[in-house]
Amino acid sequence: MDATRSSLLIIDVQEKLYPACEAPDQIISNCCFLVTCANRLGVPVIVTEQYPKGLGHTAKAISDLLEKPGDTSKGGNVVSKVSFSAIPADGFVEKIEESPGRDQVVVTGMETHVCVLQTVMDLIERGREVYVVADAVTSRSGHDKIFGLERMRDAGAKIVTRESVMFEWLRVAGTPEFKELSALIK
Incomplete structure (x- = not known):
């Protein structure tokens, strides 16, 4: 993973x-960790919301880290959808293709075996290099998460952890970014 080629997708x-x-609290925490890393390293963040009228909006801890009006220093493009895959959602493809050269998508969210899976499969089909963050995805049941991850791996997605993402995005120690972000895991 390369921070200059990546986008972070929270589903x-x-x-x-x-x-x-x-493990909802762990998933929220790990998504916040990744958004913090993305914001610090200039990685665009895209968020989807499945039928927000019925399921509500993005968890507050995450949405608080996203771009505010007039604040261009952070990512945070929210796309509403009713399809399980994000690809058919109005504006999603435009958001994911907004930054030229960002062919890697780091994916988090829920549910692993439904919306995450279908989005990942469609991203791979569209030629994207996809990384699924195993400790930042979840489902209502553990076996659904396991089989969803296996299926995505079989399709070509790379299964990673939040720390792998951070350290690969950083590349080197000793930088101000390294000092700031590595403090998050101590």
Whole structure:
């Protein structure tokens, strides 16, 4: 993974959905960790919301880290959808292709075996290099998460952890970015 080639995609971590999934607090924390890293390293962040009228909006801890009006220093493009894959959602493809040269997509969210899986499969089909963050995805049941991850790996996605993402994006120690972000895991 390369910070200059990556986008971070957070799929459907929403108010009424995440409490029903396994390890919701860990997923929120790990997504926030990755958004913080992305913001510091200039990696664009795209967020999807599945039927927000019924499932609510993105968890507050995550949305608080996203771009605010007039603040161009952070990522944070929110796309509403009703399809399970984000690809057909109005504006999603434009958001993912907004920054030329960003052919890698680091994916987090829920549910692993539904919206994450279908989006990942479609991104791979569109020629993207996809990294699924195993400790930042979840489903309502553990076996659904396991089989979703296996299927994505079989399709060509790379399964990684949040720390792998951070250290690969950083590339070297001793920089101000390294000092700031490595403090998050101590």
